[in-house]
Amino acid sequence: MINVLKIKKDFPIFENNPSLVYLDSTATSLKPRPVIEKLVEYYSKYSANIFRGVYSLSEKATKEYEKTREKIAKFINGKKEEIIFTRNTTEGLNLLAYSLGRKIIEKNDEIVTTIMEHHSNFVPWQILAQESGAVFKVININQSGDLDLYCKNIKIKKSKCKMTMQNSKLINLNNIITKKTKILTLTYISNVLGTVNPIKEIVMVAKKINPKVIVIVDAAQAAPHKKIDVLDLGVDFLAFSSHKMLGPTGVGVLWGKYDLLCEMFPFNFGGEMIAEVFLDKTFFKDPPYKFEAGTPAIAEVIALSEAVSYLEKIGLEKIEAYEKELVQLAYQRLKEEFGKNIKILGEGNIKERSGILAFNFYNLHPHDVAQILSEKNICLRSGHHCAQPLHQFLGVSSSCRASFYFYNDKDDVEKLVEGLKEVKIKFKL
């Protein structure tokens, strides 16, 4: 069982804002005390640069930094030399578009993504395709908010079969993945619909059609809420952010298969990524250091380790199950109170979704809804959540988004309902 009252005590922000109803963990999560303390520990006890000094403070900092790398590797079942620290998921995905994409993509090759991507996993590939003359394919979603893997991409068709997580035979990627597809890049969990994509099954089917296709997964919304095993998923690259999983801002993780990392260009050139520099040429270090030029966010990387420990202590399976329950309760309560006047985006997958509910309330602009809720100290997101193609596809310009984490509970749901009732009153609806 998840004891939310006890958990809240671990997050100092609730001490300073006792009435806070934080429903925006999809944007960034709150931070527990051990993470904050670890940041302070680095700055007050061993704030030296890493790799460079032979003195003991630098060695301690280096040791702590590398400890996080090992911890992250175990966390997702990868190897430590396959863990690259970036600034965030966005940088990890851009790194791939540059260092991998620009090396392998040629004219008429295909890059496949989906309509439910965050801009950070959409725009880098769209631009790459434009630059190289490659074909940019976008998989649509069906009425229920799942990927439409049964029809030709682009065309909107209602899918007849119900996709199941267990059966990859139902997934049809014909016409989507071809021999020309070099990259398939998709999100694990949609940051708007909360849809959990069947990555393992998709990878199996895609690689059956074209064993050479490289699969990239944006796990920004998955890593904080779900146990990830990169080997089991069978993917080639996976990126996520520290700040969405209780860790500090400024750190992201990119995992990639070692052989592929070796073949890739460096992303940035400079300090700590070189082996030897001569007047006429430069030799680079092996991965992951080849991709970590310059002084990284040392304190933040070190503190990320505490975030992982905290998540593991509670257990990701428990977190996932708890959020699923909470989001269903929220859905049920919102529907009870407001019926047709609240429109949930991608309503069909409510039983299978992660803790995210994007909605439109009456015909009000999401900014107005979020503003009135903010007067009650209820924080939720309004806008297009960096997913404009998805909103265009759904025919709305923006939405409100409430997202839940394991420090949220039934009370937060009720406060959201009460807050929306007040919005109704204010606008005389």
Place this chain on the structure above:
Amino acid sequence: MFNIYTEIILDHYQHPRNFGEIKNPTKKVEVANPLCGDKIKMMIVFDKEKVTEVKFTGVGCAISTASASMLTEYIKGKTKEQLKKIDKNFIIKMLGVSLGVNRIKCALLSLEALKKLL
């Protein structure tokens, strides 16, 4: 940022003045706020230097709609010279509420449209 939804703003939001199209405007423009998807189309008729008619359409939040409604009410009958003096502070005063850094963009969308019409 307390209670920005005053009676006046809500009234202009729910019953926007000068909402609609003009058949043969002297000029028309469309402006958008990419952050929230707000769009305002504004059209204007000048008789020499003077505004004789102005209308707007579009989708937006309460603040951007009320701002456009109140601004179009004000500018009717004014000269180009007078309208050039309208700035951010004028809009804030006109709305009579204090807006945060994010919402101020909504309020200023109609001003952007007006500037393009001059």
